[in-house]
Amino acid sequence: MTKHTFISSKGQLQARWKSAFPDAVVRTEPGGERPDVLWWARVPLNSAELSSAIAAVPGVPVVVLSPEPVQEDAMHAIALGARGYCHSHATPSMLQQVAVAVTHGGLWLGPELMSRVMGAASERLLGEQAPDVDPGLDLLTPRERAVALEVARGATNKEAARRLDITERTVKAHLGAAFEKLGVRDRLQLVLALKYVPVDVDHAA
Amino acid sequence: MTKHTFISSKGQLQARWKSAFPDAVVRTEPGGERPDVLWWARVPLNSAELSSAIAAVPGVPVVVLSPEPVQEDAMHAIALGARGYCHSHATPSMLQQVAVAVTHGGLWLGPELMSRVMGAASERLLGEQAPDVDPGLDLLTPRERAVALEVARGATNKEAARRLDITERTVKAHLGAAFEKLGVRDRLQLVLALKYVPVDVDHAA
DNA sequence: AAGCCTATTGGACCGGTGGACAGGGTGGGC
DNA sequence: GCCCACCCTGTCCACCGGTCCAATAGGCTT
Known part of the structure; x- marks a missing residue:
């Protein structure tokens, strides 16, 4: 029900x-x-x-x-x-x-x-032919993109897996690939990278 | 049919x-x-x-x-x-x-x-209308806010602790309080909750 | 056919994270 | 003085997240 x-x-x-x-x-x-x-x-x-x-x-x-x-x-x-x-x-x-x-x-x-x-x-x-569209998303494969967007909405790996009808393990695989392509280290920085383009991480420095 | x-x-x-x-x-x-x-x-x-x-x-x-x-x-x-x-x-x-x-x-x-x-x-x-401002941040104490902003920039607990010159444990405490006040469950959702606030943050000063 | 990319999944490992117990210290208001 | 909010710290522990080791399969290019 x-x-x-x-x-x-x-x-x-x-x-x-x-x-x-x-x-x-x-x-x-x-x-x-x-x-x-x-x-x-x-x-x-x-x-x-x-x-x-x-x-x-x-x-x-x-x-x-x-x-x-x-x-x-x-x-x-x-x-x-x-x-x-x-x-x-x-x-x-x-x-x-x-x-x-x-x-x-x-x-x-x-x-x-x-x-x-x-x-x-x-x-x-x-009209503006997508000027500020995240160049990041274009680097990702469709599946990686879908996972990244789920995560960017606040979903856990488990939730993303359920929504996309794949295992949590696969979500991790796509996420890992997305991390590497976008040059970030975790889901939070991925979200930041998708929001405003550059991630000015002077933290790790 | x-x-x-x-x-x-x-x-x-x-x-x-x-x-x-x-x-x-x-x-x-x-x-x-x-x-x-x-x-x-x-x-x-x-x-x-x-x-x-x-x-x-x-x-x-x-x-x-x-x-x-x-x-x-x-x-x-x-x-x-x-x-x-x-x-x-x-x-x-x-x-x-x-x-x-x-x-x-x-x-x-x-x-x-x-x-x-x-x-x-x-x-x-x-248009450019600013959304009705400052929901989240004003609910937080100054210290919670500082931690939340560090996290919102992509810092780990350890990094935030180092930058704020407190222990990692204290970062967790402030973060946990922020989670509860904002009604979110983890750091990523905290970032999303803060996203719709004008982030002028020059807090590093 | 061979090679590459993509998608999918498994197992194992370990650090990061968040919650559940704890406290101790300060300052301000009643 | 007492209470309370805030700040800081500790331990323990379950769970999540990210990465390593793989493997199978399909599609596409050369």
Whole structure:
């Protein structure tokens, strides 16, 4: 059975959510058992809280619910890695649709926002022809890249293995190869290398 | 039963697709019965053809399949309204995942592309607006902050200890406190949690 | 056919990491 | 004075992470 956890400041709307997902869990704080979908209904939207909540459950799609959807909030949520954004008063069947989409690797945004996001993304990526795209990623094989990206989202080797459907040993192999190609010594510096390009490690010196 | 139509120039890979969707229809030209998902496997990708094919079936999610996924092609497809982009040699189960996501209103892109698109969209739509600042760091005591910043630069516990002139044990103590305050489980997630803070850090002074 | 790259996995090793017990020392507020 | 927050240190231990030794298999180039 799919597990759903709702994070709500006031615990309201539980009835509606339980209607969509009868065995849903409603909490006021993140934590507890790892759900299949994490619904973020805290208002107002706090980037820091949302960010760490998302980081705390790598691999779990996070959907942000808002009582009055605002594009800016939605974009913040997306920027932080949320996989969905919709009205907190959405009908149960709508919520179920969203759940299905995100648990299958999709991004769910609602028609209007979706087209805006897609438009903006293509403007950004086609317009400037990827100037600051990590040269690092291009050095990696597709598999190494996939593993590196999982790790860069905060996943452990075990979690990355589960997400990519390979053994932990293989994750280590790809990671090791990525370390060597990028000239870093561990996963943390790999993340830094993928964020801002140069790693100014004067530490070891 | 969900109906799937594949548009392929050469009609190849039919076996693979039929394995995923036994009653799929493979065509060389768009048209015919209205499917639930339209899979576009024509190579090379032609924007005009794809555009009119998408326009011809409003409401039907279109997924572009490519034998060798390229970001630029993906962005063109997205810009034209495609709801998904993935490898044409994807496993049947993967295709099924994609199908489920897009038929439920989702956008399916694969981890790497997805994060790029999301990042690009938020950059474009949020502009240079600084996110609402200083969540994490202000929760920490000065010493915890110093340790966290060392770690965020890629230092090991031992290196941080040497730079701050304390024992490795103390570094662990501060780090552990920082983990708890920020609600993360390890140093990597701590870095991610601090990532969305303006890092002006000239702390070395 | 031979060679290379990629992807995958196994076993073993060992240092780094994080949590669970501990403390002791300082300074400020009530 | 007491309490409390902060800073610093210690030991023990389970687990994770990174690297070494391999091996098998498929695809691609020469």
